[in-house]
Amino acid sequence: MRDFSLPPLVETLATGSLADSVFEVAERTPELLQLSRRTGGPGGDEWVPVTASRFRDEVVGLAKGLLAEGIRLGERVAVMSRTRYEWTLFSYALWSIGAEVVPVYPTSSADQVRWILSNTQVVAIVVEHEDHAMTVGAACDGLPLLRAMWQLDSGCVERLTERGRHVPETVVHRHRRAVGPRSVAAITYTSGTTGQPRGCVITHANLAVECDTLYTGWKDILAEPGEQPCILAFLPLSHIYGLMVQVACMRGGVRLGHQPDLTPDALLSALASFRPTYVFAVPYIFEKIFNKARRAAEQAGRGELFDKAVDTAVRYAEEVQRRDTGEGPGPGRMLKARHALYDRLVYRRLRAVLGGRVRHATSGGSTLDRELGLFFDGAGITVHDGYGLTETTAAVTSQPPGRPRFGTVGRPLPGCAVHIAQDGEIWVRGDVVFAGYHNDPVATGSVLRDGWLATGDVGWLDDGYLVITGRKKDIIVTSGGKSVSPRILEDRLRRHPLISQCLVVGDNRPFIAALITLDPEASRHWYQLRGKQLSFPAGATIDKELHAEIQRAVTMANSAVSRAESIRAFRILPNEFSMDDGLMTPSLKLRRGAIVKAYAADIEELYASG
Structure with a gap:
């Protein structure tokens, strides 16, 4: 399709x-x-x-x-x-x-x-x-x-x-x-993950149709x-x-x-x-909430219980999704019983973190991990993943109410269309598409083509549901000519509770490597459970057991790709990337070019030692 x-x-x-x-x-x-x-x-x-x-x-x-x-x-x-x-x-x-x-x-x-x-x-x-x-x-x-x-x-x-x-x-x-509707409401600048930010001309009509569509289609779950x-x-x-x-x-x-x-x-x-009653957030927020809940359970000596509750929530949500798509009968009696038990012991505590009234939420900015989406759904909070850009006045796709497919970013919003070009690039069309880049007709002409916006992202359609596989500019080509999308590896590595961020590198290099940052709170918790003094990031050396734990996470991530695409070397950095140091956008995306430049010496050492 x-x-x-x-x-x-x-x-x-x-x-x-x-x-x-x-x-x-x-x-x-x-x-x-x-x-x-x-x-x-x-x-x-x-x-x-x-x-x-x-x-x-x-x-x-x-x-x-x-x-x-x-x-x-x-x-x-x-x-x-x-x-x-x-x-x-x-x-x-x-x-x-x-x-x-x-x-x-x-x-x-x-x-x-x-x-x-x-x-x-x-x-x-x-x-x-x-x-x-x-x-x-x-x-x-x-x-x-x-x-x-x-x-x-x-x-x-x-x-x-x-x-x-x-x-x-x-x-x-x-x-x-x-x-009037075509008057300019805002000139909103792109996050600037690569190059100089561009001013997107957003009209009153752009914002009105975006917001009215979302409210009309999703108001019953707010x-x-x-x-x-x-x-x-x-x-x-x-x-x-x-x-x-x-x-x-x-x-x-x-x-x-x-x-x-x-x-x-x-x-x-x-x-x-x-x-x-409803939450709009980015994947980073949902990851933080999940990891905080896991740490709290471990500190209370209930880590094993929490892991079983996670497994039950994921399986329960999968069975519900299969039933809703006509592929299965839904959760069985034993699974329902376990789910009800963990709802009393675990899930309601998680819902209380968000105030206790949230049953639905939206995630945007980047794709929410499928397993995380299933967990939250099984725990009683359905996260409607969506996709959009500054140029599309925010969302242009979203999970439809009652019919989510986790791991995708949903279907086009009503009134919008998605087209997959021959090279896999995602093109979109609709009244949400911006009027152009301010004072930049050349850049405008490079992305607006006969009413379609070329997004720069790549993906595919599954029964109308859009799956994002990466960004054209982010594709890494090793010196051996292998094309690698870093997203699969980065998403899998971030599933580990210790890992906060990950940037895969390897352009014009002999193999793939990664820069990894640790969650400070998770790191302290990890050391406390082992009765150790925190030596990283406060100290200069990395605990061997900690390094081995991250190596296991890398090995697990590598199982999703071929040998040529796998991470052969990695470095654990002393601090997280942040907006303050210019290495993250306000929507909490990594600025790849800025990170590669800031950590050029670390990257060189990775390949020298490799």
Whole structure:
């Protein structure tokens, strides 16, 4: 199968803009709990409800302040902040006056900020705190059009709102009505895993059809019947995935909360207090939750019980999937009994980590491991894996409700189509596809072909379900001419609880090798179970038993590939790759080129010793 498509569920936005939903919802249901805001700032412990009418009034007040500051229709304003309430407030205030939002990752360097702001010719920027202000200040020498900077932690929302008190509300509405579906809503930059980030021009229509399709098709699983759906946004709003979650909530009347800190303890605390009904995350988050649950079980002396519960959940989910596809009768009596037992002992504890109300979730950014997807499904949380790019306004495929196939990224969203080119590249089409790269017609022409977007990813279709096998640019060609997709090996290695990240290398080299990082918490736990002092990564040497454990993981991963594709050598690095060191994207993907450059000496030593 090379082509698959589904008819649309919703109509493309014909008039108006994203900002209209704020006013329409407030008019229709003014007391609807539209958002929940943390008390005491982003790290507060309590959640204060914000009604639709109150949020509308705050949007109007801030929009009037922006007009008073000289922001006009079609001008661009950047937002450089972590995920917090004010991000959402500013984006809707800007859209209400026809301005275009330019999201900037809060971890961006001065050079990256200079590139984005100069490329889009922004006239103002919103920053979160003093560190961001200093980063922008270091980039200002090349930004002659930048005339204003507002800082969230210095009370800029209140000052701008006060500044605009004299501006008639009718001026805001006059600007809002001048915005149409094809107007630019955001210029969102790609993660830049390879090369310079490119600005993707996303229209109001792009975001509206994406969000309306997802809400219409998946609304029945966002919460239990009779319960208002509520979602905790913790993905970066500067990334298209996070931005999509925000807009979908606002358009669908889903209560939205914000969590800026992605460290495990802070995130789990926020999930426990907010108690979402649905979760949008990336595979990295689900891997962390699973590994933390495993470590907790081992520390309590219940490691063997946990492993049996994992096996039961996977088998149970497999049998349910076989039944739903007409390939089997479903779980047998003994399997059902074991599943019920482990639900009381293990699975409900896992669900409690997410607040206790989540029964469905979405994973995006990269493919969720099949075994992990089966486990979560068997444990009572069905994770709907999806696929998309910045260029497709986030998801272009997703697991359909009630019919998931784990290990795939689902079927095309209604209104979208997938085509597999002769070389295996995935092409997609639909109203979610962006308008092009900002100020880069050559790059735009290289990916948009007669209405199709060439994604750069490779894969195949199985009864309409898309399977991703890798990225064209990531294919490694050894000096012996063997083509290797690193993804299979990397995914299998990350299944090991000690391994946090893995980067397979070998381009123009005689064999395949790997750089491996360890999960710090898992490493400490591993040493404690063996009664040893932590010697790595704090020390200079690697424990021989630890090295042997990772070698066993490598051997297991190699069993999935041929001898020529297998990892012959590896190095355990002292620290994880992170966004702070520029080696991960905000969507938690590895920046391959940056890692290879940063660890060039380690790679050379691998091949010298090999």
